[in-house]
Amino acid sequence: MKLSEGTRIRAREATWSNEFVTKLEESRLRDEQIRSLLALKLTEERANRYLDIVSAMPEGQTGPSLAWARPTTELGIRAVPGPNGLGMPEINIRTYGHVPDRWPYENDTPLGSHPTPGSYMPGPYSVYNKSEVWADGVDALYEDAIRERWIPATDIDWRALESQPEDLERAICQVCTLFAQHGLAEQKLLAAWEEKIAYGFHDVKDYLATQVFDAGRKVDVLRKRALANGGSLGQQGLGTLYRAWFGALKITELMVAINVVYKTYEVATFEKLAEIAPLAVDRDIFARLANDSRRHLEFGTRNLKYYVQHHPNGREYLMHFLNRSEAALADELMYSPTEGASLAIVLGGGVENLAAGAEKLRNHREDQLRKYLLLLDSVAVDRLPNVNLGLLGMARTAQPA
Amino acid sequence: MAAAPVSNPGLDLSWLNLDEWGARAEPGKRGLTLDDLITYGDAPIDANPAAKIGMRGAAPDARSPRHRNQYRTKADVWSDSARLLYEEAMQRQWSSAVDIPWEEVKPLSDDLEMAMCTLCTFLTQVEFIAGDLPGRFMGTVHPEQFETQLFLGSQLMDEARHEDVFRKRALVNGGGLVDAGFGSSNLLTADDFTEMTARLHLIGEGFVQTIFRMGELISTNEAEKRIYRLAAQDESRHLAFGVTHLKYLMDVEPARAEELHHYLDIQEGAIGQSNGSLTTNPATVEALAILAGGGIDKIDEGFQKLMVMRKKQINEYMHRLEVIGLSDRRDRMAPSMKVFLEPIV
Numbered sequence: 001m002k003l004s005e006g007t008r009i010r011a012r013e014a015t016w017s018n019e020f021v022t023k024l025e026e027s028r029l030r031d032e033q034i035r036s037l038l039a040l041k042l043t044e045e046r047a048n049r050y051l052d053i054v055s056a057m058p059e060g061q062t063g064p065s066l067a068w069a070r071p072t073t074e075l076g077i078r079a080v081p082g083p084n085g086l087g088m089p090e091i092n093i094r095t096y097g098h099v100p101d102r103w104p105y106e107n108d109t110p111l112g113s114h115p116t117p118g119s120y121m122p123g124p125y126s127v128y129n130k131s132e133v134w135a136d137g138v139d140a141l142y143e144d145a146i147r148e149r150w151i152p153a154t155d156i157d158w159r160a161l162e163s164q165p166e167d168l169e170r171a172i173c174q175v176c177t178l179f180a181q182h183g184l185a186e187q188k189l190l191a192a193w194e195e196k197i198a199y200g201f202h203d204v205k206d207y208l209a210t211q212v213f214d215a216g217r218k219v220d221v222l223r224k225r226a227l228a229n230g231g232s233l234g235q236q237g238l239g240t241l242y243r244a245w246f247g248a249l250k251i252t253e254l255m256v257a258i259n260v261v262y263k264t265y266e267v268a269t270f271e272k273l274a275e276i277a278p279l280a281v282d283r284d285i286f287a288r289l290a291n292d293s294r295r296h297l298e299f300g301t302r303n304l305k306y307y308v309q310h311h312p313n314g315r316e317y318l319m320h321f322l323n324r325s326e327a328a329l330a331d332e333l334m335y336s337p338t339e340g341a342s343l344a345i346v347l348g349g350g351v352e353n354l355a356a357g358a359e360k361l362r363n364h365r366e367d368q369l370r371k372y373l374l375l376l377d378s379v380a381v382d383r384l385p386n387v388n389l390g391l392l393g394m395a396r397t398a399q400p401a
Numbered sequence: 402m403a404a405a406p407v408s409n410p411g412l413d414l415s416w417l418n419l420d421e422w423g424a425r426a427e428p429g430k431r432g433l434t435l436d437d438l439i440t441y442g443d444a445p446i447d448a449n450p451a452a453k454i455g456m457r458g459a460a461p462d463a464r465s466p467r468h469r470n471q472y473r474t475k476a477d478v479w480s481d482s483a484r485l486l487y488e489e490a491m492q493r494q495w496s497s498a499v500d501i502p503w504e505e506v507k508p509l510s511d512d513l514e515m516a517m518c519t520l521c522t523f524l525t526q527v528e529f530i531a532g533d534l535p536g537r538f539m540g541t542v543h544p545e546q547f548e549t550q551l552f553l554g555s556q557l558m559d560e561a562r563h564e565d566v567f568r569k570r571a572l573v574n575g576g577g578l579v580d581a582g583f584g585s586s587n588l589l590t591a592d593d594f595t596e597m598t599a600r601l602h603l604i605g606e607g608f609v610q611t612i613f614r615m616g617e618l619i620s621t622n623e624a625e626k627r628i629y630r631l632a633a634q635d636e637s638r639h640l641a642f643g644v645t646h647l648k649y650l651m652d653v654e655p656a657r658a659e660e661l662h663h664y665l666d667i668q669e670g671a672i673g674q675s676n677g678s679l680t681t682n683p684a685t686v687e688a689l690a691i692l693a694g695g696g697i698d699k700i701d702e703g704f705q706k707l708m709v710m711r712k713k714q715i716n717e718y719m720h721r722l723e724v725i726g727l728s729d730r731r732d733r734m735a736p737s738m739k740v741f742l743e744p745i746v
Contacts (some may be wrong), residue, residue: 040512040697049698056701064687064700068519069512072578077572085498086556088565091572108526110568110579121581124533124589146562151491153432170417177459185454187554188540194557195533195589202529202564209532209561212539216554217491219547223456224433227424227441235416236455236462243466336462337413351417360545 004031010038020044027051028062035261036066039208072114084147088139088203103128103200110202112186125198130311133251135302145210150288152221161229161281167351168278174234174342175273176222179266183218185242186258190215193251207299215294221285238336244328254317257325259300264372265329267293269343272364285353305379315381322383330390366395419460435484435548448543450471452528457545471543476653478541478594478643483548486638490555494577495631497566505623506574513621514695519688520573520619525564526584534601538594552642559635566628582684595650599664602643607721609712618706619692644721651726662733669735697739715741
């Protein structure tokens with residue numbers, strides 16, 4: 001075999017001797033294998049040792065192909081840890097940080113890599129448009145989620161739970177039952193969509209994995225709380241809320257339904273309970289949950305912002321997504337009134353103060369709606385004229401009343 | 402268009418009078434774990450007749466809508482270790498950003514660095530598959546067996562972290578990702594929970610775990626050793642879930658043994674006949690041999706070590722099959738794997 005001119009030039013640049021080049025030409029190695037050895041910057045001595053190994057192989061074998069040594073990717077990357085270690089933002093550099101508007105590959109090729117011809121088999125992905133899933137800073141949110149992790153079994157001071165009046169205990173248990181149930185549904189839906197997101201959006205896939213994990217932790221801690229202080233699980237929630245989640249036809253619709261519409265309400269409720277729950281342990285639990293949910297809401301907000309700014313039909317589609325999501329949430333709150341009733345008891349300080357609790361609940365609903373509308377305002381979506389009348393009604397009148 | 406307003410159905414405090422009451426789960430040495438709650442309701446053999454979403458033990462709402470695709474039989478999804486493994490996952494989460502001593506990664510010769518980058522590219526590909534597939538099946542777990550769902554959720558997190566840590570390693574030392582070969586998308590053809598468990602958890606995770614546990618052989622510094630050690634710990638949980646699920650299935654539905662063998666036939670065949678695994682994919686085999694040998698000019702030594710790894714993979718796999726109750730697999734194993742089996746002493 002005679003080396004190609006290009007390989008011969010590279011061998012000369014590598015200071016391989018003419019004698020060694022002749023030995024290579026007389027060997028069983030192919031030109032492309034020798035190019036790989038050159039790409040790996042082997043000295044003549046090491047390349048010679050390798051040649052001896054291949055030469056000792058049984059007749060007919062040409063040794064490793066070494067094709068991977070000459071990739072079409074960008075090399076020479078040296079990511080440097082930042083103040084919070086080597087996070088995803090630190091490695092999202094050069095071609096490895098450039099996320100295209102439309103991901104071109106149908107298999108599990110990672111961002112910055114390219115498929116090897118002959119090894120390219122399509123996978124089950126269907127979300128290829130960046131505008132559908134992207135959120136600026138999602139890489140940092142992923143690292144935040146890991147940094148802020150906590151453990152229900154050992155980070156909550158369960159032994160510090162104290163007895164409280166039965167109506168308050170039942171109300172807290174009821175809240176726990178409902179939001180644990182929501183966590184189950186949230187986890188199922190987010191997990192199910194993971195496999196549809198193209199590999200090039202790995203930052204989003206990674207982030208969603210943290211939210212799946214968070215949702216499980218929510219189920220875990222709330223179930224434990226309901227069963228730890230003399231109470232029990234309460235009434236199952238109706239679950240009509242999930243019609244908007246299971247019924248989401250696009251991933252952005254799911255994100256809007258869970259991470260914008262629902263999460264605004266969830267965050268406000270968790271924050272309220274972190275403030276007013278009678279027991280310190282409960283305040284701690286809901287403060288932790290609120291922190292997690294704020295991250296989810298942040299992702300939802302940034303995703304929405306990116307969507308309306310970059311998807312050609314984003315604004316129009318969004319109106320339909322919001323219509324369906326708001327309607328499902330309103331139906332859940334109205335037809336599954338245990339959440340409102342249990343919150344009213346906690347807000348009022350007991351069943352004997354139900355009227356006051358109901359008024360505080362109205363304030364809470366108004367607060368939830370205001371925060372929701374302000375959030376949409378912040379991404380240039382004026383929702384007030386079209387917001388669901390059920391949600392609006394709950395913010396205007398004490399519900400349940 | 403906003404939805405039409407719905408009349409206020411009024412105040413309902415009936416839930417205040419539910420009979421279930423008086424649960425006082427007590428934390429043990431490991432805190433308040435899911436096992437500590439079992440006094441107040443274990444997963445039943447058969448799930449509720451209705452496929453609904455609600456917490457096990459909550460008073461049902463008869464109006465609650467149904468959901469398709471939920472398994473009703475515990476054997477389809479259960480592992481007696483799901484609770485324990487979930488709690489262990491919670492305790493053993495780690496951060497690739499700060500728990501890996503990245504400063505220990507020092508410049509390497511190009512053959513070693515590129516071999517490491519080739520391995521990392523492959524692992525970055527397959528780790529997501531190992532998350533996407535359980536994600537598909539989490540929705541099929543009935544809430545009565547929600548502990549399985551929670552465990553799978555922890556696996557999604559683990560696999561995301563593995564995707565991220567191998568990507569970080571590839572991008573931290575002057576290399577980069579290489580061109581992507583076959584990953585393990587073949588696993589995504591699994592159409593049943595138990596099929597997923599047999600092919601992904603038992604075989605896929607099992608084989609990767611063996612490599613990770615032998616990470617000392619292919620590491621060039623303390624950072625890589627730590628990566629393999631921590632990842633192996635995670636994979637051990639996933640593998641344990643697979644083994645204990647399949648064992649539970651064999652204990653309660655032994656008639657499904659042949660079905661299980663069929664799944665194993667599929668996956669063993671895939672491993673023996675395609676480029677879809679760590680130790681049979683040409684690129685990763687070459688990379689592993691270079692890393693194990695300590696350089697391309699010692700690749701022959703690396704291949705010998707790889708054979709040791711391969712043998713270990715197969716024999717550990719066989720041991721797990723025995724634990725599950727499938728000792729007869731020894732005679733039915735794919736020939737390309739069977740040759741590595743050690744004889745019964």
